[in-house]
Amino acid sequence: MAKLKSILILGSNGFIGAHLVSWFRDQDVFVIGIDQAEASNGSLNLQPPHEFVRLQLPDTQFTEILQRYQPDAVVNAAGPASVSNSLTDPGMDFRGSVEVCFHVLEALRQELPDSIFLQLSSAALYGNPIELPIQENAPSQPISPYGYHKFICETLVEEYAKIYKLQTCVARIFSAFGPGLRKQVLWDIYQKYQAKDKITLFGTGEETRDFIYVGDIVQGINLVLEKGDHQGNIYNLANGTEVSIRVIARFFLDKLNLHDTEVFFSGINKTGDPQKWRADIRKIQELGYTPKYDLERGLEEYAKWIKEDKGS
Numbered sequence: 001m002a003k004l005k006s007i008l009i010l011g012s013n014g015f016i017g018a019h020l021v022s023w024f025r026d027q028d029v030f031v032i033g034i035d036q037a038e039a040s041n042g043s044l045n046l047q048p049p050h051e052f053v054r055l056q057l058p059d060t061q062f063t064e065i066l067q068r069y070q071p072d073a074v075v076n077a078a079g080p081a082s083v084s085n086s087l088t089d090p091g092m093d094f095r096g097s098v099e100v101c102f103h104v105l106e107a108l109r110q111e112l113p114d115s116i117f118l119q120l121s122s123a124a125l126y127g128n129p130i131e132l133p134i135q136e137n138a139p140s141q142p143i144s145p146y147g148y149h150k151f152i153c154e155t156l157v158e159e160y161a162k163i164y165k166l167q168t169c170v171a172r173i174f175s176a177f178g179p180g181l182r183k184q185v186l187w188d189i190y191q192k193y194q195a196k197d198k199i200t201l202f203g204t205g206e207e208t209r210d211f212i213y214v215g216d217i218v219q220g221i222n223l224v225l226e227k228g229d230h231q232g233n234i235y236n237l238a239n240g241t242e243v244s245i246r247v248i249a250r251f252f253l254d255k256l257n258l259h260d261t262e263v264f265f266s267g268i269n270k271t272g273d274p275q276k277w278r279a280d281i282r283k284i285q286e287l288g289y290t291p292k293y294d295l296e297r298g299l300e301e302y303a304k305w306i307k308e309d310k311g312s
Helices: 015-025 061-069 082-090 090-111 145-164 186-196 214-225 247-256 294-307
Strands: 006-010 029-036 050-055 073-076 115-122 165-175 175-179 211-213 231-237
Touching: 006 015, 006 061, 006 145, 029 061, 050 061, 073 090, 073 175, 073 214, 082 090, 082 145, 082 214, 090 115, 090 145, 115 145, 115 214, 115 231, 145 165, 145 231, 165 214, 175 186, 175 214, 186 247, 186 294, 211 214, 211 294, 214 294, 247 294
Parallel strands: 006 029, 006 073, 029 050, 073 115, 115 165, 165 231, 175 211
Antiparallel strands: none
């Protein structure tokens, strides 16, 4: 398809959403942002959307927004993003993910059926995969409400492509990190150091993840929008590299110049956390995707931001 001229980003003030807004503005794309809260990006220095609407979806006002701006594409980067919170309050997670996804798809069906819809999903729906690397057609076997709800959203995306012929697609994001992320394992390490706590993490340290820097996430999303197959298709978005929590924790502390700081592991597995992850990224590579941030460069950028931001 031709280069996007306009895009609507749901969750425009969230971690990935804010980076998407700034990235697309740099590409001279007109960006409309929707979020339930005002921006609080602190030291990120990211560009704001051209137009911003404070709105908590689902809301009937969303239809009016589609009519007014008629974006070429809609990216759903909104919704809860916590496995642990989904375990304690699955209703909240369901409403923020499944209900919002359905509401947006239905509004597009009625008001803007030629627009592309991209749902940000998660490797969480793979659970503990049978084999590595994980291909997009691997069985979905979530181990948390968060993963199940992502799976339901993906089913809705497929439904609206097959039945209503909407142009839809999915980006399954693996372990994201980068400036602006104030949660997950790397942030926890820094916070515990700041609090002068003993740095003790869940698990044994031998659990593995496929980490992807936010700069690669945004370029991958752009490729899926511009070159992907929009018939409900799914694309893994990762680096294709497996690294243990023990190794990345040590690597990150070194980037923070905390070379003598030790990390301990409780040996207790955190509910909802998988054991091993590594993505098969051949499908998105066929669109021209090549990670621009290896683990070292990504950790350097994240550590630099953390030291400048000082956790504020």
